[in-house]
Every structure is written in C-alpha cells, then in structure tokens.
Amino acid sequence: MKELPKIYEPQKHEDEIYQNWEKSGFFNPDNLKGEPYSIMMPPPNVTGVLHLGHAMENSLMDIMARYQRMQGRKVLLLPGTDHAAVATQAKVEKLLMEKEGYRNPRQELGREKLLEKIKDFAENSKSTILNQIKKMGTSCDWSRLAYTFDETRSKAVNKVFEKMYTDGLIYRGYRVVNWSIKGQSTVSDDELVYIERPGKLYTFKYSKDFPFAIATTRPETKFGDTAVAVHPRDKRYQKYIGKIFEIKNFGEEKGTELKIKIIADEAVDPQFGTGAVGVTPAHSFTDFEMYEKQKAANNPIEIIPVIGPDGKMNEKAKSFQGISVQEAREKLIQWLKEKKLLEKEEDLLQNVATSDRFGDVVEILPMTQWFVAVNKEIPGRGKTLKQLMREAIAGGLNGNPAQKITVTPARFEKIYFNWIDNLRDWCISRQIWWGHRIPVYYCERGISNIQSSISPKEEKCSKPIVSSKIINKCPHCGGKIIQDPDTLDTWFSSGLWTFSTLANTPEQIKLENGKFIIDNKDFANFYPTDWMQMGSELLFFWMARMILMSAYVLDEIPFRDVYIHGILRNEKGQKFSKSLGNNIDPLDISHQYGTDALRLSLVSGIAPGQDSHFYEDKVKNAGNFVNKLWNISRYIIQKTKEQKEIEKIKKENLNSSDRWIAKKMNTLIGEVSTNIEKFNFSLASEKIQTFIRNDFADWYLEASKFEENKNEKSFLLKTILEDGLKLLHPFIPFVTEYIWKLLGKEKLLLIEKWPDKSIYKSLSKINDADDFELIKEIIIAIRNIRQENKIEPGKKINAIIYGGNFTKFIQENETLIKKLRTGVENLKLSKEGKEIKKAAKKIIAGKIQIYVPLEEIIDIEKQKKNTRAEIENLQKYISNLKIRLKNKDFLKKAPTEIVQKEKENLIRAQEKLKKLEKYSV
C-alpha cells in the first residue's frame, strides 16, 4: 500500500477493471433496482472498425448510463451492430474485386456464396467492433446484445412489413427511383451525394415546325419527352396550352416519334431558359410529379423510359439504342447542330447525384419497386405516417405531451420539419442480396399471368402472399412459389431498433389482429427509451425512421430525449476521413494515454449540435488530470489516519477551510448533476475538474498539512475524495474504480450512490466573517508581493495585517498564512491606522491591508505605478456603479437583490479605494 507508483499506468489496470465490472453482473439491469432507464446504443455498421466519432458516442452514452445507475436507476444500455445492407455488400464486393481478382462477384459467386463471404466479413468486423466498445469502458448489457440481422430482429422486420402491407401502407408500384448502374440497385434519396461539375445548357427546338425552343442539360432524355410545361400565366405560350405536337423523326432520319402535349404547371420558372420545359416523366422526379398531377387532373401524359437499367439508351431511341447516355448526348447534339435546331449552348455548373455507397452517377428510372406510402391515411387512425412523424416532435403523439420527443439543441426540430414536408414515398426495395429479403411470395403461375389477362380461376394465384414464415408452395394451387428476390432498405430494420432490441426471442414478437406486440417484461419496463444520441447526419436517415416506425407500430415515441452531437474535426478543422488519410484509431490513443484520458478529452469542449475539435494535446491534458487525481489519492491514502464517521464529527472542531471546502462541494454536486441532466457534459466535467485541481488539491489539501484538527481533516479529505471519485466516475470510470478499490472499498464504485449534498450543507454553515476565501486572498497577496518585488525564494519576511474586525479570525489562521508558501516569519496583526513609509502593500476585499516592510528591497516606483493603475481602475468602476445607482429606472425596474448587490459592491469598492489612496506611497 505504501509503495504506490508516482505515475498512474492505465494500461495495467483497465482490462482487469472491465472484467470485474462484467463479472459483477451490474451491467445487466436485472441485477439492479429502481426506476428503469434505457438507452439503445446506435448499432455501428459491420463495415469496418470504430472511429473516433464512435468513441465519442460511446463516451456520451456511458456517462449517461453510469450517472443514472448511480442515481439508483435500473439502467439498460443495450449494445448491438447493424448489418448495413448496401454499405456492407458494396464494401465486400469491392474487396473481392480489388484483393481477390473477381470481376463481377455477383455473377461469379451467385447469391448463396456471395452471401457467405459477406457474412464472414460481417462476423469478423462485428467482433472487432464489440471489443472496441469494451475497451472504451462502455457499461452495456452484453447479455442483451442485438444485431439487426439476427433471428429476433428479422422476425420484427417481417411482422412490421406484414402489418404495413395489410394496412396498405406498403405497396408495389411503378414509380421513378434512383438507380445505381454500378450497384444495379435502387438507392435511397438520403444516400445520394451531390457533386458539382461543369455542364452545358442547350436550347433547341424538337423540330423546325415546333413553335418554340426549350432548354435542357440532358438532351439524351428528350427521346422520352411527352409534354412541354409552361407557366400558366406566361403570355408567350398560353395559346399553346392543351395542344399536342407530333414530331416525326427526332434524332435522325426515320428517328423517334414524339407526341408532345403542352401543359401548364406553376412549378415552371418563366425566367429560366426559354420558360418552356421539356417534360420527361420517366427520368426526372419533378417531371414524374407532373405526370401524376396530369393523371389526377384527368389530362394524362405518357411516360416513356428511354434509358435502361444498364445505363444505356433503349429501343425507343432507335439507332441510339445500346450506347451510353454520354455518347447519346454528343450524337444528338451533333444532329441538332446539323439540322440547325440548336439555338444556344451555355456553360453552367450542375449538381450531379452520385451514389454514396457505389460511387457512380445515379440515373433516375421508372421501375416497379416496393414503397412505403407516407401520405396515405393509416386505416383506423385518421392520419398519415407523415403526420405521425410531425406530431411526435411538434406537441406529442395524439396531442399527448408525455409522448413528445425533445430534441437538443432545439434548432434541429426545424430542420426535421422541413425535411418531413418534402418527403416522398419511401422506396424500400433494394436489388442487393445482403439484407432482409422482402417477405413476399408469388405463385409462378400468377407471375406469368400478371401481364396477360387473368382468368377468374387463377386470380388468387396472381396475388402476392406476405408471410414472415418461409413458404414452399402456393397455398392456392400447390404450385411452385418464389420469394421476391429483393431485400429491404437497411433503414427499415434500423427504424425498428429502439423496440426490436427489447425482444429476447423471436417468439416474443407477435402480430395479433393487426396489433404488433412484444410480449415480455423488458418492453413493459424500458419503453419508450429515455435517451438517444446521434450525429446530425442521421437526423433523416435514422431518427425520422425510428419515429415513423415506433409511432406507427406501437403508437409510442421511440425515445423521450434525443441529443444531436456535432462532428469531430482535427486541429485544422478537417473531418476525419479515410480519403484524407487523417483517421485516428481510438485504440491507439487509448493505449498511449489510457481510456479515461481519451474519454475525458472527447467530451471536453463539446456543445450540443456543435462540431468539436480533437487533437492530441487535449488527450495529454486529460491524462495529466487523471494523473493528478491519482497523486491526490495516493497522498490521501498514505497520509490520512482512520476515518471518522459523520456522526462523530464535532462541528466546533472544523476550521474555516473545512467549512469552505464543504460549501464548495455542496455547490459542485448540484452543478455536476444539473449539467449532466441538461446534457452539458463538457461543462459538468469542467466543473468537477476545476474543483479537484484548484479547490481541493491546491488549497484544501495543502492547508490540511498544517492544520490541527486531524480527525476532522481525515474525514473530510477522504469523504471528499470519495465523493469526488463518484462525480468523476461517469467520465473516467477506470481510474476512479481503481482508486476506489485502493481505498479499501468492497462494493464497486459502479453501483455506488451519487453523492449526497446534505452532508456538506450541514457542515458548511459559514458566517461571513470567517470565510476561508479571505485567508486565500491574504496568502495570494503575500506571494504576489514576493514575486513582484523579486524577493529571494528562501528569504523569510515579515508581514503586517491591518483589518480591525478580522483580527481574531486571521490569528486563528496564522499558521496557514505563514506556511502556505508565503515565507512569512513574523505576522503582526494591528488595528488599522498606522502608516508605513516603505513597504509593499496589497489591499484585499476592500477591508484588509497587507504590508510587507522590506525597505531595502522594494521597488518604490513599481509600487506606485501598480497602485495608480489600481486606483484608476477602481475609480472607473465606482463611477459606473454610482451612475447606475442614481438611475431611477434602474432602482425601480431591476430586481431588489440586484440593486442590493450593486450597493454592496459600491461600498466595498469605495472602502478599498479610500485605503488605497490613504496608504499609497
């Protein structure tokens, strides 16, 4: 025990401490008592390893979980991973192509074998990730570990699909979607990355006979034009509205035949281009919307796709068939030029949508896909999914404030609403293999009949069957049945995460009479979850979908509070990314400085929703603090005697420093608690660190070395250290737990109760007259005098203190004043009034004057200068105060306690000024 090393070495203890926590069983809420509190950890994608951002998220969640556990709540922090459909398949395919020489893994391996490869990769990546989460000290319940692709979660996916399908909210429809040619799959709107690149705006006429020109950046799609839209009030074109123009040979001799209807649409900007827009319903979202509008208005236009899923022109483009869009564009422009139909060619910058996962330019194509209808009324609920998503944040589901999600910081609510307003039906089918297969089956007979006429006998077979169980033959005709080959968008399963994770077995998930049920205690206990944190980039991807799913499936919000954190950036303000090559492995940092230092540095200087900077100096600093704490503890463990019980503490034995530190501690406990509860993690950690460093170590502990009441001191030193460890535990769990053990505690700090303010409150009764702050100021003043006057370090000095009312109090603290690095040999106390010619002086608190008579050393000029500056400063302050206090409006309107405070300030400042002037050299 006596041989504790000077330097704390985190690497030596962390793994063992984590194992002890795990073994204790207290990560599992079943072994805890109290009110339930739950956080579902956002499942990291099984695409690779954890980065710093994950490390920060783990820290935030673990701080919250540990804090709540110490508050005496039954805490569930549930870990898991996400199969990340497209992202994982794209990654593995890329690896197979780059590392193993495959050219087209899907073709060469086939569905089963490729899936096996992806699965191997995912499992491997999963175990790495889980180890990293452990290394971060995350106090999550491993017995409830979940995976979006495991049996239980898959069942939830299928059941929810079934429910939505039955409610008519999931439908199969022919609509335009984002299509990745490279990935041969649909891509979600949110997974698009826009890149800016130079393009050209062409103004041309379809034919010589066509009455006006239109503008486009994508001429090759014009083979699919079926209308031209103009603004309804545009005088130039009003006369054409409703007319149909037939263009015989577009693109070449014996070319494509176009039938162009002139339609009116408010969306057209008369100022842009020629004010007339070629409408290509098959290859543009806005044009498709016009197509739907026209259909609804009973004035339909056609939809003609001219680009195929292979990214090449199709047969509608006649001899252009089979060539790429780029080539087609050039060829068509050439033709337009020859025919003198091209009127203008302008350079412009355009945004091109690319697929985030596959990296190629995305084509917009019409296809038959599965969609979630967000604007359709939910049967029996009288509102749409969109409305549910809005309600959950606006005022609470069904107007119930208990079902309202609070977003921190609140400004993200606006962004969320804005997104919801622009939301289109959600395309949920993907043509990749890694993911939840769509639980829909078709009878082979039915499929072949879909296009042709259906005889009444076969009608049943033509209807798709939705089933969460695997079906082998058609229940109607007994014939061969096939499952829909597509898989679900990964966000479909992530959307269920907050509740699908609460089922422990597939059997607990049921769909009874259209009602989705998780039949177990966990669900009853822990839902809705209490807290969720995520980066702002997940607001739409994930948060919105969790709200949609939870509100629809369970009629409950998924979580009560959501905290949006910013992005971590490096010293230069750059994002950490693979492409920049500036990634930092959190494990490297943890290895070098310890996990505690890493965690502390990750939450220091962060503010909700605000990007934060991370650099090694920050970790170094945090590591220094950990080491400081270690040394404080080391001293207290080695130097203090046995500890008294609170009952045996004699209040009359307490010194002013004791009462002072108790008062500070009382405030601190409150501050740390409220800051954590308000998600101000950085502030909370800053407060406790400042207290430990400055108040506790530099003053209280130093003072304790020279004070007499050893029993009370020991009690306070140990108690404050212990409670300080508790306050720090959520932030730096390892070192605090380690010291806790060295203090001889048998119970783990992990489940200790959060410190109680009341002990400190009862010990801190202070009358103003003996505030330790005054002693501190006297000591600082004397040290300052020494430093300013360059008094030799070892030289003893004399000091005279004037200050009538305080004489007795100062006398009591004489030893402290002498010993605490002031080098005072003789301390004279005197009633005020006597003047000393040559002395260094300080006046503090407007009441106490300190003289150090050092005739031969003192730099009189410097003294004078300092005093003058101080006087000037004070005069300015006083005159400001006077003006304020003369102001009738101030006196009338400001709260009385503010006025009172200002009056006291004035008196104090005036006293100080008087003394400064009186005793100035």
Added chain:
RNA sequence: GGGUGAUUAGCUCAGUUGGUUAGAGCACUUCUCUUACAAAGAAGGGGUCAGUGGUUCGAGUCCACUAUCACCCACCA
C-alpha cells in the same frame, strides 16, 4: 434560391431564462525539484465579445441589417 450555425485572449473553445470589473485549457513571461504530483506547483501578462443600428434601468447574451466562414435542403428543366 431557401435555411441553419459560427464569429469571444496568439490557438482551441466555454459562457445555461439578459444582472458583479467576461472564463478555461494550451501557448507566453517570471519564479520554484516545497517530502502527493516537474505529466507538478506559485505569481503574472494578454480581450472595444466580427461590424452597424435597435430594444432595455442594464446586452457577449434579445432584435434587425452587413461582412466573413462552415454546413444542410431544394432546384438547376
């Protein structure tokens, strides 16, 4: 085009519903190996809170405009 955020010490950032003379860490200056800690301690220096106007008894904090930077959404026919 619409929106959001940022602008506070040399650097990185705090600053909670407006209320003492605006804070921290790093860096800087000076001093100290004092028996918990030199990965430390002591004492300092450094700021017209981006600019302009307004509201208020009182503005870093609220409002408007401007500037610069960053980000998000939509559109680019």
